[in-house]
Amino acid sequence: MASDKPSLYTAWHSPFGWRAWISLLEKGVEFDYHETDPYEKSPEWFKISPRGLAPCIRHKGKSVYESTICMEYIDEAWPCTPRLLPEDPYDRAYVRMWADHVNKKIIPHIFGMIVHQTATEQEKSKQDALDGIAAYIEAMRDGGPYFLGQNFSMADIALGTFGSIFFCMEHYRGFKVPNEAKFVKFHDWIQTIVARKSWQTVLPPREQVLEDWRPYAEGVAQTELAKAAKQGKTP
Protein backbone atom coordinates (compact mmCIF):
# COMPACT_ATOMS: atom_id res chain seq x y z
CA MET A 1 0.00 0.00 0.00
CA ALA A 2 1.41 3.35 -1.04
CA SER A 3 2.40 5.40 1.97
CA ASP A 4 0.79 8.62 3.06
CA LYS A 5 4.08 9.68 4.58
CA PRO A 6 6.12 11.46 1.90
CA SER A 7 9.76 10.78 1.13
CA LEU A 8 12.06 13.61 0.10
CA TYR A 9 14.92 12.68 -2.21
CA THR A 10 17.43 15.50 -2.22
CA ALA A 11 21.08 16.46 -1.94
CA TRP A 12 22.24 18.17 1.27
CA HIS A 13 24.06 20.90 -0.61
CA SER A 14 21.36 21.85 -3.12
CA PRO A 15 19.51 25.16 -2.69
CA PHE A 16 16.88 23.79 -5.09
CA GLY A 17 16.51 20.82 -2.73
CA TRP A 18 16.22 23.16 0.28
CA ARG A 19 13.13 24.69 -1.33
CA ALA A 20 11.24 21.39 -1.03
CA TRP A 21 12.85 20.53 2.31
CA ILE A 22 12.02 23.91 3.85
CA SER A 23 8.45 23.69 2.53
CA LEU A 24 7.90 20.34 4.27
CA LEU A 25 9.46 21.64 7.50
CA GLU A 26 7.38 24.82 7.46
CA LYS A 27 4.22 22.74 7.11
CA GLY A 28 5.20 20.43 9.96
CA VAL A 29 4.79 17.40 7.69
CA GLU A 30 6.41 14.16 8.81
CA PHE A 31 8.60 12.82 6.05
CA ASP A 32 11.50 10.49 5.33
CA TYR A 33 14.67 12.17 4.15
CA HIS A 34 16.77 10.34 1.56
CA GLU A 35 20.18 11.75 0.81
CA THR A 36 20.55 11.57 -2.95
CA ASP A 37 23.23 12.14 -5.52
CA PRO A 38 21.27 13.12 -8.64
CA TYR A 39 24.41 12.73 -10.75
CA GLU A 40 24.37 8.99 -10.01
CA LYS A 41 22.21 8.09 -12.97
CA SER A 42 21.17 4.66 -11.73
CA PRO A 43 18.05 2.89 -13.04
CA GLU A 44 16.72 2.90 -9.47
CA TRP A 45 17.02 6.68 -9.37
CA PHE A 46 15.10 7.10 -12.64
CA LYS A 47 12.34 4.89 -11.23
CA ILE A 48 11.99 7.36 -8.37
CA SER A 49 12.50 10.53 -10.42
CA PRO A 50 11.75 9.94 -14.13
CA ARG A 51 13.73 12.95 -15.34
CA GLY A 52 16.48 12.23 -12.84
CA LEU A 53 15.88 15.53 -11.06
CA ALA A 54 16.31 16.30 -7.38
CA PRO A 55 14.54 17.33 -5.29
CA CYS A 56 11.88 14.69 -5.81
CA ILE A 57 8.99 13.91 -3.49
CA ARG A 58 7.53 10.41 -3.44
CA HIS A 59 4.05 10.44 -1.98
CA LYS A 60 1.30 7.82 -2.23
CA GLY A 61 3.27 5.97 -4.89
CA LYS A 62 3.74 9.03 -7.12
CA SER A 63 6.69 11.28 -7.88
CA VAL A 64 6.67 15.06 -7.90
CA TYR A 65 9.80 16.86 -9.10
CA GLU A 66 11.09 20.30 -10.14
CA SER A 67 11.57 22.45 -7.05
CA THR A 68 8.88 25.04 -7.80
CA ILE A 69 6.34 22.34 -8.65
CA CYS A 70 7.28 20.60 -5.37
CA MET A 71 6.53 23.78 -3.40
CA GLU A 72 3.07 24.14 -4.97
CA TYR A 73 2.38 20.44 -4.47
CA ILE A 74 3.34 20.62 -0.80
CA ASP A 75 1.08 23.63 -0.31
CA GLU A 76 -1.85 21.86 -1.97
CA ALA A 77 -1.37 18.40 -0.46
CA TRP A 78 -0.99 19.87 3.04
CA PRO A 79 -3.12 23.00 2.98
CA CYS A 80 -2.41 23.90 6.60
CA THR A 81 -0.68 27.11 7.66
CA PRO A 82 1.62 28.56 6.69
CA ARG A 83 0.10 28.72 3.20
CA LEU A 84 2.93 28.93 0.69
CA LEU A 85 0.60 30.65 -1.75
CA PRO A 86 -2.15 33.08 -0.72
CA GLU A 87 -5.88 32.64 -1.42
CA ASP A 88 -6.55 35.45 -3.86
CA PRO A 89 -6.01 34.48 -7.54
CA TYR A 90 -4.11 37.66 -8.38
CA ASP A 91 -1.88 37.34 -5.31
CA ARG A 92 -1.19 33.73 -6.30
CA ALA A 93 -0.23 34.88 -9.80
CA TYR A 94 1.98 37.54 -8.21
CA VAL A 95 3.85 34.96 -6.13
CA ARG A 96 4.22 32.71 -9.18
CA MET A 97 5.48 35.55 -11.40
CA TRP A 98 8.11 36.55 -8.89
CA ALA A 99 9.17 32.94 -8.17
CA ASP A 100 9.52 32.64 -11.96
CA HIS A 101 11.56 35.86 -11.95
CA VAL A 102 13.89 34.37 -9.33
CA ASN A 103 14.31 31.24 -11.48
CA LYS A 104 14.91 33.08 -14.75
CA LYS A 105 16.48 36.42 -13.80
CA ILE A 106 18.49 35.79 -10.65
CA ILE A 107 19.50 32.13 -10.18
CA PRO A 108 21.15 31.66 -13.61
CA HIS A 109 23.40 34.64 -12.85
CA ILE A 110 24.25 33.33 -9.38
CA PHE A 111 25.48 30.15 -11.05
CA GLY A 112 26.95 32.14 -13.91
CA MET A 113 29.20 34.27 -11.74
CA ILE A 114 30.63 31.12 -10.18
CA VAL A 115 31.09 28.92 -13.23
CA HIS A 116 32.35 31.58 -15.63
CA GLN A 117 36.12 31.72 -15.49
CA THR A 118 36.87 35.17 -16.96
CA ALA A 119 36.56 38.40 -14.99
CA THR A 120 34.44 40.02 -17.73
CA GLU A 121 31.85 37.25 -17.70
CA GLN A 122 31.86 37.16 -13.90
CA GLU A 123 31.28 40.91 -13.64
CA LYS A 124 28.42 40.71 -16.10
CA SER A 125 26.79 37.91 -14.13
CA LYS A 126 27.20 39.86 -10.90
CA GLN A 127 25.54 42.92 -12.41
CA ASP A 128 22.73 40.86 -13.94
CA ALA A 129 22.14 39.16 -10.58
CA LEU A 130 21.96 42.53 -8.84
CA ASP A 131 19.51 43.83 -11.45
CA GLY A 132 17.32 40.78 -10.85
CA ILE A 133 17.52 41.22 -7.08
CA ALA A 134 16.70 44.94 -7.37
CA ALA A 135 13.55 44.11 -9.36
CA TYR A 136 12.51 41.51 -6.77
CA ILE A 137 12.97 44.01 -3.93
CA GLU A 138 11.01 46.63 -5.88
CA ALA A 139 8.17 44.11 -6.24
CA MET A 140 8.06 43.39 -2.50
CA ARG A 141 4.88 44.58 -0.88
CA ASP A 142 4.87 47.06 2.00
CA GLY A 143 4.35 46.03 5.59
CA GLY A 144 7.20 43.52 5.65
CA PRO A 145 9.17 41.50 6.56
CA TYR A 146 8.29 39.02 3.78
CA PHE A 147 7.92 39.38 0.03
CA LEU A 148 4.12 39.67 0.31
CA GLY A 149 4.39 41.89 3.39
CA GLN A 150 3.05 40.21 6.49
CA ASN A 151 2.72 36.77 4.94
CA PHE A 152 5.48 34.30 4.22
CA SER A 153 5.22 32.58 0.81
CA MET A 154 6.86 30.52 -1.88
CA ALA A 155 8.39 33.74 -3.24
CA ASP A 156 10.47 34.01 -0.05
CA ILE A 157 11.56 30.38 -0.31
CA ALA A 158 12.44 30.68 -4.02
CA LEU A 159 15.07 33.38 -3.43
CA GLY A 160 15.75 32.86 0.27
CA THR A 161 17.41 29.47 -0.25
CA PHE A 162 20.03 30.89 -2.63
CA GLY A 163 20.14 34.19 -0.73
CA SER A 164 21.22 32.37 2.43
CA ILE A 165 24.48 31.30 0.74
CA PHE A 166 25.46 34.57 -0.89
CA PHE A 167 28.52 34.48 1.42
CA CYS A 168 29.79 31.82 -0.96
CA MET A 169 29.48 34.11 -4.00
CA GLU A 170 31.21 36.82 -1.99
CA HIS A 171 34.02 34.44 -1.06
CA TYR A 172 34.73 33.32 -4.62
CA ARG A 173 33.70 36.35 -6.66
CA GLY A 174 33.46 39.32 -4.33
CA PHE A 175 29.70 39.46 -4.94
CA LYS A 176 27.84 41.60 -2.44
CA VAL A 177 24.37 42.97 -2.35
CA PRO A 178 25.09 46.64 -1.51
CA ASN A 179 23.90 48.26 1.68
CA GLU A 180 22.62 51.36 -0.05
CA ALA A 181 19.15 52.66 -0.60
CA LYS A 182 17.37 50.28 -2.98
CA PHE A 183 19.05 47.16 -1.56
CA VAL A 184 18.58 47.88 2.14
CA LYS A 185 15.32 45.94 2.20
CA PHE A 186 17.17 42.84 0.96
CA HIS A 187 19.32 42.66 4.07
CA ASP A 188 16.39 43.04 6.47
CA TRP A 189 14.50 40.44 4.50
CA ILE A 190 17.24 37.79 4.28
CA GLN A 191 18.07 38.15 7.99
CA THR A 192 14.45 37.44 8.88
CA ILE A 193 14.29 34.53 6.45
CA VAL A 194 17.48 32.84 7.60
CA ALA A 195 16.39 33.11 11.23
CA ARG A 196 13.42 30.83 10.54
CA LYS A 197 13.75 27.39 12.14
CA SER A 198 13.43 25.65 8.78
CA TRP A 199 16.41 27.54 7.34
CA GLN A 200 18.46 26.81 10.43
CA THR A 201 17.67 23.12 9.99
CA VAL A 202 18.67 22.84 6.33
CA LEU A 203 21.65 25.20 6.07
CA PRO A 204 24.91 23.26 6.13
CA PRO A 205 27.94 24.67 7.96
CA ARG A 206 29.58 27.53 6.10
CA GLU A 207 32.78 25.63 5.39
CA GLN A 208 30.91 22.74 3.81
CA VAL A 209 29.01 25.09 1.52
CA LEU A 210 32.24 26.78 0.42
CA GLU A 211 33.89 23.44 -0.21
CA ASP A 212 30.90 22.20 -2.19
CA TRP A 213 31.02 25.18 -4.57
CA ARG A 214 34.79 25.15 -4.99
CA PRO A 215 34.96 22.85 -8.06
CA TYR A 216 32.45 25.11 -9.82
CA ALA A 217 34.38 28.25 -8.91
CA GLU A 218 37.65 26.72 -10.05
CA GLY A 219 36.19 25.52 -13.33
CA VAL A 220 36.69 21.82 -12.75
CA ALA A 221 33.13 20.69 -12.12
CA GLN A 222 31.84 18.39 -14.84
CA THR A 223 28.29 18.08 -13.67
CA GLU A 224 25.20 18.75 -15.79
CA LEU A 225 24.64 21.74 -13.55
CA ALA A 226 28.03 23.20 -14.47
CA LYS A 227 27.45 22.68 -18.19
CA ALA A 228 23.95 24.14 -18.04
CA ALA A 229 25.12 27.06 -15.91
CA LYS A 230 27.80 27.94 -18.47
CA GLN A 231 24.98 28.32 -20.97
CA GLY A 232 22.88 30.44 -18.66
CA LYS A 233 20.42 27.64 -18.11
CA THR A 234 19.56 25.79 -14.95
CA PRO A 235 18.14 22.30 -15.25
Place this chain on the structure above:
Amino acid sequence: MSDPKPKFYTSWFCPFAQRVWIALLEKGIDFEYIEVDPYKKTPEWLSVSPRGLVPVLVHQGKSVYESSICIEYIDEEWPENPILPKAPYQRAYERIWADHIAKKIIPPFYAMLLKKETELQENAKKEMLEQLLVLTKAMDPTGPYFAGSQVGLVDIMLAPFAIRFFILKHYRGFQVPSGDESPFARFNKWYIAIKERDSTGKTSASDEEYIGIYKRYTDDTGQSLVATAIRQGTALP
Protein backbone atom coordinates in the same frame (compact mmCIF):
# COMPACT_ATOMS: atom_id res chain seq x y z
CA MET B 1 -17.58 37.06 -9.53
CA SER B 2 -15.31 39.64 -11.03
CA ASP B 3 -15.57 42.47 -13.50
CA PRO B 4 -14.63 44.32 -15.61
CA LYS B 5 -13.51 42.39 -18.67
CA PRO B 6 -9.85 41.35 -18.71
CA LYS B 7 -7.66 42.85 -21.42
CA PHE B 8 -5.66 40.28 -23.36
CA TYR B 9 -2.50 41.73 -24.95
CA THR B 10 -1.26 39.50 -27.71
CA SER B 11 0.34 39.15 -31.13
CA TRP B 12 -1.43 37.03 -33.72
CA PHE B 13 1.65 35.00 -34.61
CA CYS B 14 2.87 34.25 -31.08
CA PRO B 15 2.41 30.63 -29.94
CA PHE B 16 2.93 31.53 -26.27
CA ALA B 17 0.14 34.11 -26.47
CA GLN B 18 -2.05 31.65 -28.39
CA ARG B 19 -1.98 29.41 -25.32
CA VAL B 20 -3.70 32.08 -23.23
CA TRP B 21 -6.11 32.91 -26.05
CA ILE B 22 -7.13 29.23 -26.22
CA ALA B 23 -7.58 29.15 -22.43
CA LEU B 24 -9.82 32.24 -22.50
CA LEU B 25 -12.00 30.65 -25.17
CA GLU B 26 -12.12 27.26 -23.45
CA LYS B 27 -13.28 28.99 -20.27
CA GLY B 28 -15.87 31.05 -22.12
CA ILE B 29 -14.52 34.29 -20.63
CA ASP B 30 -15.53 37.64 -22.09
CA PHE B 31 -12.35 39.59 -22.78
CA GLU B 32 -10.93 42.46 -24.79
CA TYR B 33 -8.41 41.41 -27.46
CA ILE B 34 -5.57 43.91 -27.96
CA GLU B 35 -3.05 43.30 -30.74
CA VAL B 36 0.43 44.62 -29.93
CA ASP B 37 3.80 44.65 -31.59
CA PRO B 38 6.08 43.27 -28.86
CA TYR B 39 9.17 44.35 -30.80
CA LYS B 40 8.25 48.02 -30.15
CA LYS B 41 9.40 48.45 -26.57
CA THR B 42 7.54 51.70 -25.86
CA PRO B 43 7.29 53.01 -22.27
CA GLU B 44 3.50 52.48 -22.45
CA TRP B 45 3.98 48.85 -23.44
CA LEU B 46 6.62 48.24 -20.75
CA SER B 47 4.30 49.64 -18.08
CA VAL B 48 1.72 47.00 -19.10
CA SER B 49 4.32 44.27 -19.69
CA PRO B 50 7.47 44.67 -17.57
CA ARG B 51 9.32 42.07 -19.64
CA GLY B 52 8.04 43.60 -22.88
CA LEU B 53 6.67 40.23 -23.94
CA VAL B 54 3.27 38.91 -24.93
CA PRO B 55 1.02 37.43 -23.63
CA VAL B 56 -0.13 39.76 -20.85
CA LEU B 57 -3.48 39.71 -19.16
CA VAL B 58 -4.57 42.90 -17.41
CA HIS B 59 -7.49 42.46 -15.04
CA GLN B 60 -8.74 45.03 -12.55
CA GLY B 61 -5.72 47.15 -13.37
CA LYS B 62 -3.15 44.44 -12.62
CA SER B 63 -0.87 42.63 -15.07
CA VAL B 64 -0.30 38.89 -15.22
CA TYR B 65 2.39 37.55 -17.57
CA GLU B 66 4.04 34.22 -18.45
CA SER B 67 1.67 31.97 -20.37
CA SER B 68 1.37 29.20 -17.76
CA ILE B 69 0.84 31.75 -14.97
CA CYS B 70 -1.87 33.51 -17.04
CA ILE B 71 -3.62 30.17 -17.57
CA GLU B 72 -3.53 29.29 -13.86
CA TYR B 73 -4.78 32.80 -13.04
CA ILE B 74 -7.66 32.45 -15.48
CA ASP B 75 -8.49 29.03 -14.06
CA GLU B 76 -8.56 30.31 -10.48
CA GLU B 77 -10.32 33.62 -11.10
CA TRP B 78 -13.09 32.00 -13.20
CA PRO B 79 -13.66 28.53 -11.69
CA GLU B 80 -16.22 27.24 -14.29
CA ASN B 81 -14.95 24.85 -16.98
CA PRO B 82 -11.76 24.01 -15.06
CA ILE B 83 -8.48 23.65 -16.95
CA LEU B 84 -6.56 22.11 -14.03
CA PRO B 85 -7.90 19.18 -12.01
CA LYS B 86 -8.64 19.47 -8.29
CA ALA B 87 -6.42 16.78 -6.79
CA PRO B 88 -2.92 17.96 -5.81
CA TYR B 89 -1.07 15.14 -7.54
CA GLN B 90 -3.03 15.52 -10.79
CA ARG B 91 -2.26 19.25 -10.71
CA ALA B 92 1.43 18.58 -10.12
CA TYR B 93 1.38 16.05 -12.97
CA GLU B 94 0.00 18.70 -15.39
CA ARG B 95 2.64 21.19 -14.23
CA ILE B 96 5.45 18.64 -14.54
CA TRP B 97 4.55 17.91 -18.16
CA ALA B 98 3.99 21.60 -18.94
CA ASP B 99 7.53 22.11 -17.61
CA HIS B 100 8.76 19.26 -19.84
CA ILE B 101 7.26 21.06 -22.85
CA ALA B 102 8.99 24.31 -21.85
CA LYS B 103 12.42 22.79 -21.24
CA LYS B 104 12.59 19.89 -23.68
CA ILE B 105 10.23 20.52 -26.60
CA ILE B 106 10.20 24.27 -27.17
CA PRO B 107 14.00 24.65 -27.43
CA PRO B 108 14.44 22.07 -30.25
CA PHE B 109 11.39 23.58 -32.01
CA TYR B 110 13.24 26.88 -32.33
CA ALA B 111 16.70 25.39 -32.75
CA MET B 112 15.47 23.45 -35.78
CA LEU B 113 14.44 26.71 -37.46
CA LEU B 114 17.22 29.00 -36.27
CA LYS B 115 20.36 26.89 -36.54
CA LYS B 116 22.08 27.25 -39.90
CA GLU B 117 24.17 24.10 -39.80
CA THR B 118 22.35 21.03 -41.12
CA GLU B 119 23.88 18.85 -38.42
CA LEU B 120 22.43 21.06 -35.69
CA GLN B 121 19.05 21.08 -37.41
CA GLU B 122 19.14 17.28 -37.57
CA ASN B 123 20.07 17.11 -33.88
CA ALA B 124 17.11 19.33 -33.07
CA LYS B 125 14.78 17.10 -35.10
CA LYS B 126 16.03 14.03 -33.27
CA GLU B 127 15.74 15.73 -29.88
CA MET B 128 12.23 16.92 -30.68
CA LEU B 129 11.05 13.42 -31.56
CA GLU B 130 12.70 11.91 -28.47
CA GLN B 131 11.06 14.42 -26.15
CA LEU B 132 7.68 14.16 -27.91
CA LEU B 133 7.87 10.42 -27.36
CA VAL B 134 8.55 10.94 -23.65
CA LEU B 135 5.51 13.22 -23.46
CA THR B 136 3.41 10.76 -25.46
CA LYS B 137 4.19 7.99 -22.98
CA ALA B 138 2.95 10.22 -20.15
CA MET B 139 -0.44 10.69 -21.82
CA ASP B 140 -3.60 9.02 -20.54
CA PRO B 141 -3.82 5.90 -22.73
CA THR B 142 -7.39 6.57 -23.89
CA GLY B 143 -7.38 10.35 -24.18
CA PRO B 144 -7.84 11.82 -26.64
CA TYR B 145 -6.42 14.69 -24.64
CA PHE B 146 -3.32 14.51 -22.49
CA ALA B 147 -5.11 13.69 -19.21
CA GLY B 148 -8.22 12.04 -20.67
CA SER B 149 -11.52 13.25 -22.01
CA GLN B 150 -11.16 16.89 -20.96
CA VAL B 151 -8.81 19.53 -22.29
CA GLY B 152 -6.28 20.64 -19.68
CA LEU B 153 -3.13 22.66 -19.11
CA VAL B 154 -0.74 20.38 -20.98
CA ASP B 155 -2.97 20.31 -24.08
CA ILE B 156 -3.13 24.10 -24.13
CA MET B 157 0.62 24.51 -23.56
CA LEU B 158 1.47 22.17 -26.47
CA ALA B 159 -1.29 22.92 -28.98
CA PRO B 160 0.08 26.15 -30.53
CA PHE B 161 3.43 24.47 -31.18
CA ALA B 162 1.93 21.26 -32.53
CA ILE B 163 -0.19 23.17 -35.01
CA ARG B 164 3.02 24.84 -36.21
CA PHE B 165 4.74 21.52 -36.93
CA PHE B 166 3.81 21.90 -40.59
CA ILE B 167 6.18 24.91 -40.63
CA LEU B 168 8.95 22.65 -39.39
CA LYS B 169 8.08 20.26 -42.21
CA HIS B 170 8.05 23.08 -44.78
CA TYR B 171 11.42 24.53 -43.82
CA ARG B 172 13.21 21.53 -42.33
CA GLY B 173 11.44 18.37 -43.47
CA PHE B 174 10.48 17.52 -39.88
CA GLN B 175 7.66 15.07 -39.45
CA VAL B 176 6.15 13.08 -36.61
CA PRO B 177 5.94 9.46 -37.83
CA SER B 178 2.40 8.34 -38.64
CA GLY B 179 0.65 4.95 -38.72
CA ASP B 180 -1.24 2.88 -36.16
CA GLU B 181 1.86 0.89 -35.30
CA SER B 182 4.00 3.97 -34.77
CA PRO B 183 5.09 4.79 -31.20
CA PHE B 184 3.60 8.20 -31.97
CA ALA B 185 0.11 6.81 -32.68
CA ARG B 186 -1.17 8.15 -29.36
CA PHE B 187 0.40 11.56 -30.09
CA ASN B 188 -1.25 11.65 -33.51
CA LYS B 189 -4.61 10.81 -31.91
CA TRP B 190 -4.05 13.75 -29.53
CA TYR B 191 -3.12 16.04 -32.39
CA ILE B 192 -6.26 15.24 -34.41
CA ALA B 193 -8.47 15.93 -31.37
CA ILE B 194 -6.73 19.23 -30.59
CA LYS B 195 -6.80 20.43 -34.20
CA GLU B 196 -10.57 19.86 -34.29
CA ARG B 197 -11.36 22.02 -31.29
CA ASP B 198 -13.04 25.36 -31.92
CA SER B 199 -10.53 27.12 -29.68
CA THR B 200 -7.65 25.94 -31.87
CA GLY B 201 -9.28 27.02 -35.12
CA LYS B 202 -10.37 30.41 -33.80
CA THR B 203 -6.90 31.30 -32.52
CA SER B 204 -4.88 30.13 -35.51
CA ALA B 205 -3.85 32.11 -38.57
CA SER B 206 -3.72 30.64 -42.07
CA ASP B 207 -0.95 28.28 -43.15
CA GLU B 208 0.35 30.91 -45.59
CA GLU B 209 0.52 33.55 -42.87
CA TYR B 210 2.49 31.22 -40.59
CA ILE B 211 4.89 30.12 -43.34
CA GLY B 212 5.53 33.77 -44.11
CA ILE B 213 6.12 34.93 -40.56
CA TYR B 214 8.52 32.12 -39.71
CA LYS B 215 10.76 32.76 -42.71
CA ARG B 216 12.84 35.28 -40.74
CA TYR B 217 13.80 32.53 -38.27
CA THR B 218 15.14 30.36 -41.03
CA ASP B 219 17.11 33.09 -42.73
CA ASP B 220 18.56 34.18 -39.40
CA THR B 221 17.01 37.63 -39.29
CA GLY B 222 14.73 36.81 -36.34
CA GLN B 223 15.13 39.47 -33.64
CA SER B 224 12.92 38.06 -30.95
CA LEU B 225 14.32 37.26 -27.50
CA VAL B 226 13.62 33.61 -28.28
CA ALA B 227 15.68 33.79 -31.50
CA THR B 228 18.53 35.57 -29.73
CA ALA B 229 18.54 33.05 -26.89
CA ILE B 230 18.66 30.10 -29.29
CA ARG B 231 21.50 31.68 -31.28
CA GLN B 232 23.46 32.34 -28.07
CA GLY B 233 22.63 28.92 -26.64
CA THR B 234 21.12 30.43 -23.50
CA ALA B 235 17.83 29.77 -21.73
CA LEU B 236 14.62 31.00 -23.34
CA PRO B 237 13.07 34.12 -21.75
